[in-house]
Amino acid sequence: MNHRQLTFARELRGYSQTDLSSSIKGLSQSNLSKFEKGLSVLSEEVQKKIIDFLDFPISFFDRKITSSIENGNYRKRASVTKSDILKFENRCKILGYLIDEMSESIEWPDFNLSPLNVEEGYSPSYTANYNRKVLGLKKDEPINNICSLLEKHGIIIYEMNAYDKFDGISFFTDKGFTVIVVNKSFSNDRKRFTIAHELGHILLHNESNFPISSYRDEKTKEKEANEFASEFLMPANEIKNALRGITLSEVAKLKGYWLTSMASIIRRAKDLKCINDDRYTYFMIEMSRNGFNRKEPVEVPIDKPQCFKNGYLIFKNDLLFDDDDFVSSMSLPKDILNEIFYYDRIVNLKVLKN
Incomplete structure (x- = not known):
């Protein structure tokens, strides 16, 4: 053993x-x-x-399940316990292990985005705009189908039923496949920003691409990933004019166009110096007073990740794997496999008796 x-x-x-x-x-x-x-x-x-x-x-x-989650990058709340992290990371390791095992039979999309060395002066905003060009996005174009767009370029995105203290994580499997895990239960605008944030970590902070100085601590990396995500989703040159003298009702309209949260748009206005600190505080008070800090108006769309699901369906429909075949091939218990491959699980309902 x-x-x-x-x-x-x-x-x-x-x-x-x-x-x-x-x-x-x-x-x-x-x-x-x-x-x-x-x-x-x-x-x-x-x-x-x-x-x-x-x-x-x-x-x-x-077997050996060793996906390097210790180098993973989180969006997480400060109250996360070591026990919670361990449970979440072990499920991510199982996911990474399955992606590697499945790669023996199917071909995942190649990673073809462009990391740029932040240590050499490439700012997070520059890297975000450069990769928007790589993805073929127009300067003033919102990112509509963020999951399918990134998955076509070699990032496997997975929605996990995770503890509410986790937004998401990015990591690399033992075979080098790039993975972003996002909390399945969160709002679509929060998922979109999390995916963009984790993409920032992948392109800015992967030591396999270039060495990262020790002074770039977690706080610095989080700030840089947030800057990347904001620019990636809301390019400064395209949104800046709309943020000057903005009202709360106009923030909601911008949310519908850029598909980002009202809170992130208000923060973007502050960071781009389109509003001052007092105006920013006013907006935050109004957001709270209207209950928008708990649930914002205007639900934005997001497409569903398909890459890992399609891989699972190839095994099931083309390779004719049943549950026992998955257990035998992957050497994992059926309940854990069912938790990861949740796509076609039927929810049993009971008939109400009068």
């Missing part, structure tokens, strides 16, 4: 070392800890009990 895989399976199931050891006869927390560090061995009998308890295929423990 690969000790790292045991740790992964335990954490994915949500058990601490104490929880697992207390559930397995003949296993102490001390022995489990030493085994997970690679410092001791466990008997075959105890290993079998662990495998049965965690309900993983035995072949899973010979």
Whole structure:
């Protein structure tokens, strides 16, 4: 049994070392800890009990799931706990592992966007506009189908039923595929900004493309990714005139055109110095007074990610995989696969009795 895989399976199931050891006869927390560090061995009998308890295929423990989420980039709230991060990251690792495994049978789109080295003076705004050109967008054109547009250029986007403390994350699989995960439950304008924000991290902060100085801490990277996202979705030269002397009702109209939140448009007006700090504060007060800080008017559209879903459907419809085939091929439990491949799961409804 690969000790790292045991740790992964335990954490994915949500058990601490104490929880697992207390559930397995003949296993102490001390022995489990030493085994997970690679410092001791466990008997075959105890290993079998662990495998049965965690309900993983035995072949899973010979695999390696190591997608480098430690270099992932988040939009997250400050209240996120280590436990929440661990649960979220392990699900992302499963997603990355599946993308790599599926690449043995299908061809994911090639990544062909253009990272530019922020260390060499390419600003986030410049990189955003440069990649708008790569994507064939006109200067004054809003990004309508952001998911399909980016997926055609080699970014696999996935909507995850995540904790509400997470907006999204971007990372690279072991085989180098580029992934953006976005919270499925959030509003469309928030999803769109999150996707653009994570694209900023991919193009600005990937150390595989160029070294990133240590002074570029998380706060700096987040600020740069926000600048990228704002310029990518709302180019300054095209929106600036509309932001001068703007009213709250005009903000709502701009939301309908640029497909970004009212809050991000107001922030854009402040950053571009189209409104002063006092006017910005006024807008924020009015947004709160009208309840727009909880739910904004004007729902913007967003297209659904299709790349990973289409890959799953190829396995199911063309390669004729059933649930057992996925379990055997991917060495993962059926319940975890069903959670990731949620696309065609039927919701059971009950008939109400009079």
